[in-house]
Structures are given as structure tokens and as C-alpha cells.
Amino acid sequence: MPKFSEDIKKYKKYSGKSGLVLFFTQQGLWALFFYRINHTIYKSSLPKFIKKVLLFFCVLSQKWIEIVAGISLPYSAKIGHSFYIGHFGNVILHANSVIGDNCNIAQGVTVGVSGRGKKRGVPVIGNNIYIGANATIVGNIIIGNNAVIAANSLVVDDVPEGTTVLGVPAVVVNTNDSTGYI
Numbered sequence: 001m002p003k004f005s006e007d008i009k010k011y012k013k014y015s016g017k018s019g020l021v022l023f024f025t026q027q028g029l030w031a032l033f034f035y036r037i038n039h040t041i042y043k044s045s046l047p048k049f050i051k052k053v054l055l056f057f058c059v060l061s062q063k064w065i066e067i068v069a070g071i072s073l074p075y076s077a078k079i080g081h082s083f084y085i086g087h088f089g090n091v092i093l094h095a096n097s098v099i100g101d102n103c104n105i106a107q108g109v110t111v112g113v114s115g116r117g118k119k120r121g122v123p124v125i126g127n128n129i130y131i132g133a134n135a136t137i138v139g140n141i142i143i144g145n146n147a148v149i150a151a152n153s154l155v156v157d158d159v160p161e162g163t164t165v166l167g168v169p170a171v172v173v174n175t176n177d178s179t180g181y182i
Contacts, residue, residue: 028085114138
């Protein structure tokens with residue numbers, strides 16, 4: 001299970017500041033801290049009654065973070081290690097979201113449910129993904145590893161590995177991968 005320490009390492013890599021300073025100044029880290037604790041409880045094999053009581057408090061902490069930081073990371077979402085939320089506010093993940101390892105998400109990003117028929121569902125986001133500001137990724141789609149989702153894009157179709165998509169709806173604009181962004 002991914003550890004919070006891996007998230008802090010990534011934040012330190014970008015800022016050069018100490019983990020303690022980052023913890024007290026970065027809303028993304030606050031949200032990740034509570035998410036990692038809450039997700040651990042959610043995945044635990046605690047007795048059912050105890051788990052339900054603890055999950056109630058997990059929901060309260062999640063709602064508190066949503067109010068304070070504008071970031072919604074439900075405890076049932078699956079988020080890989082070294083996750084980075086670049087800026088304050090308005091990051092919304094669906095409860096069934098799956099996000100791989102070493103991903104960066106900017107402010108205003110929504111990962112949610114949408115579509116009809118076979119397209120109805122929640123995206124699966126691969127490893128080493130960069131998602132630009134105000135991007136929306138919805139539906140039963142797969143975002144391939146090392147992809148870049150440009151700012152203000154609406155992604156409703158699969159994104160091939162190692163490509164950059166842009167637009168509404170998003171289309172592949174080049175084969176530049178996320179190397180320079182992550």
C-alpha cells in the first residue's frame with residue numbers, strides 16, 4: 001500500500017522545502033494525509049462494527065478537507081504512490097477512481113463518472129500521468145501510462161500511452177510523453 005512518505009518526497013523534490021514546512025503549508029498534502037489514513041482503514045480487515053465506526057470519522061475528515069482545501073479524495077478511490085496535487089483547490093475524484101503511481105494533478109481537475117452504455121463508468125488513469133489545470137476526465141476509459149492531459153481538456157475517450165491530448169473533446173495532438181512534467 002502506498003505510503004504518505006512517498007507523497008512527501010515528491011513534494012520535497014519540487015519545492016526543496018522540508019517535509020514539516022510542506023505538511024503545514026500544502027493543502028494537497030493535507031488531503032493526501034487524510035486520504036492515506038482513511039484508505040488504510042477502508043482496506044483493513046478490522047471487525048465490521050469497528051470499521052464502520054472508523055469509516056464514519058473518515059467521511060467527516062474527508063468533508064472537512066473538502067471545505068478547507070477544496071480537494072475531494074474519497075477513501076474508496078485507489079491512488080498510487082507519489083501523488084502530487086500541484087495547487088490549491090477544486091480537485092474532485094469519483095469514489096471509484098483508479099489513479100496509478102507517480103501522477104501529477106493541477107487545480108480544477110475532475111475525474112468522474114459519465115457516459116451511456118459501455119462508456120458509462122469511471123476512468124482508469126495509468127502511471128506517470130500529468131493532468132493540467134481544469135481538465136475533466138470522465139467515462140469508462142483508460143488513460144495510458146506516461147500521457148499528458150492538457151489544461152482545460154475534456155477527455156471522454158481512451159488516451160494512448162505516451163501521448164498528449166488537448167481540446168474539447170480531447171484529441172491526440174502529439175507523441176510527447178509526460179517526462180518533462182513529472
